[in-house]
Amino acid sequence: MNYHEMEMRAVYAGTLNGLMDENPHVICLEADLGKSSGTVPEVREKHPDNFIECGVCEANMIGIAAGLAKEGKIPFCASFTSFASRRAYDQVSISVGFANNNVKIVGTAPGITNGPNGGTHICFQDLAIMRAMPNMHVYSPCDVYELRSILRFMVKEKQPTYMQLIRVKVGKILDTNYRFNPEKAVILREGSDVTLVSTGYMTQFAYKVANELSSGGISVDLLHYPSVKPFDAETLIQSAKKTGAVVAVENQNIIGGLGGAVCEVLSENYPTRVKRLGIPDRFGEVASEQYFFDKYGFGPEHIARACRDMMKNKVKGNSA
């Protein structure tokens, strides 16, 4: 099987196993969702001494991880995004963020990818609330190569980190030579008509749309942000100067996440019209991906339309 045909969670488990082989301080913590994150049975069997099953105790897991980190361990704690972020938010804020402990939090099944579990499990605000926490670093890889590279980076850098983990397969976007740099957006396509900004799960769709639009005569500057915090402002500003129109798309509430970061940067540095696509301030529900895309207008066809509309409006705006 090709590497990019693996499920993301299998890559998570496999990479953790490899990192544990190199560094015995890497620890995997689970809160009764190890099967869901991919570490049960893979990590539990291969590195039983580095695997800690906490039970359904997300808040306690974060505290345990903070203590482990304080003593030099490198703990990776996983749970659904909903429980890893909002359920344990105060524990993450105090024991990890404020105390500045080297804890790695992995939020699995972000946003609409948790469709079958519905509103209680779907979290559209984890990027926003984690981004609003001092000391926290917030990443959202788009494919297996980026995931692997980010995990290696996380072990090297001593800093609190929150990472979204898509569990399922994602098509190939980057390649095996890719090296994650949190300070830099990844320019997946260069263009001059419109800037399209994405992260994590939505990047595969943005990539497809950018390619299609470009062959249809609209040249898209596609910026993928594997790191939502720190946020590479410079690349965005340069792109906005070039295109004058920006569309941001994310698998999140349009309030406070990637689109929020884009608006903050541009309004302070180079005011540009921005169209945010994502969830318009709603909770989740049990539903398929297509249902979410159609209901809230952020699927491939909506992204394409938003890019075209932004271009048209730009022309009108300039001639007026």
Place this chain on the structure above:
Amino acid sequence: MGKERFDRKKFDRLAQEIRYITTDMICRYGQGHLGGSVDLAEIVITLYYRIMNIRPADPQWGERDRLVLSKGHCGPILYTILAYKGFFPKSWLATLNMDGTRLPSHVDQNQTPGVDITAGSLGQGLSCACGIALAGKMNRKNYRTFCIIGDGESNEGQIWEAALFASHNRLDNLLVICDYNKLQIDGFTEDVLGLEPLTEKWHSFGWEVFEMDGHNWDDIYRKIHKAMTVKGKPSMIIAHTIKCKGNRLLENKPECHYIRVPDKDTYRKIMDGLVYKDVQLPY
């Protein structure tokens, strides 16, 4: 008020039907929480058919007994029973988890008639049940609050915060059943995070504690009845159950927690595992 006389044959039959339909609903959708749903059949049937005061035609009736399904991932079995009791048409059952459904995998008070509290983030339902019971006392209402929690769910600290609160506030109108099937997701409860001695724990938190065989009609009825006479403190009934009871293929297997049904073959195999198969689907 919707209560029925106990007829062993009829109730046995009902439990089998409800297991069959719940399994079929989950398989149709293609995935879902099976084991912890179907192991509740006898308990939830006893509550809705023999114990609780309800008015299916008036789901918000103020005097009704409340049921909080704190292990909210087991919505499917509750939906089957609510449909049987007439809270909504049985045809809805075919829509479990489908786009736009009113029957989501985890129970939602704003979607489904008869669901008293939204739950699914484990540990939260019991606190809500405390609030409902406390409001009953404040409002001098006679309704009773029933709550079903899981053994895995009992890992959550919030369960024990609620346990302190309920006994401190003498919530004798609160009756909690712990579905002690000894399994959670990552394995057996005693391997993941041991709960034993569980009876002693609840007892030391100031609760009246009972144990029952969660698949035995007489025992369930007797223990619930007894718990309803307790004064001055909340009651916990630890129900010994077999996860995925009634399905020979999956009973007491860790993989019965969440099943995936990618094809017709798997569907057939799971349905074949059911002890009783002679059931007409109502949708």
